Amino acid sequence: MSPIRYRRTSLRTALGITKEEKRIKRELGITAILKPFRWWGNEKRKIKREVGYYSPEAKFARHFLPRSVGKLLLLVVSVLTITFAIWVWNSVMTPATPDHTAAAHQTAGRR
Numbered sequence: 001m002s003p004i005r006y007r008r009t010s011l012r013t014a015l016g017i018t019k020e021e022k023r024i025k026r027e028l029g030i031t032a033i034l035k036p037f038r039w040w041g042n043e044k045r046k047i048k049r050e051v052g053y054y055s056p057e058a059k060f061a062r063h064f065l066p067r068s069v070g071k072l073l074l075l076v077v078s079v080l081t082i083t084f085a086i087w088v089w090n091s092v093m094t095p096a097t098p099d100h101t102a103a104a105h106q107t108a109g110r111r
Helices: 011-015 017-028 030-051 056-063 069-093 098-110
Strands: none
Touching: 011 017, 017 030
């Protein structure tokens, strides 16, 4: 999903048909009659907003992170494998200091 969302305006909106229909419904009182039926949808939206469902972090988690468990597991395993490989590489490439080798030889000679 792209970060910028663009939707083309519909023909009905461009011609003003939608706006006129809404005005007529408001004048006739249909909107007021149907208000109780919209209560639960509005309440769900309020709860989601309070919980942080629409926050940038939550949107990132919903749209960009893998959704399937297999893909998520593969991502975690690959990160752990890379970390382990770097750790092994650093331990192999770091030469042993002379203090450690001298101490090892002295203790081995005492036995």
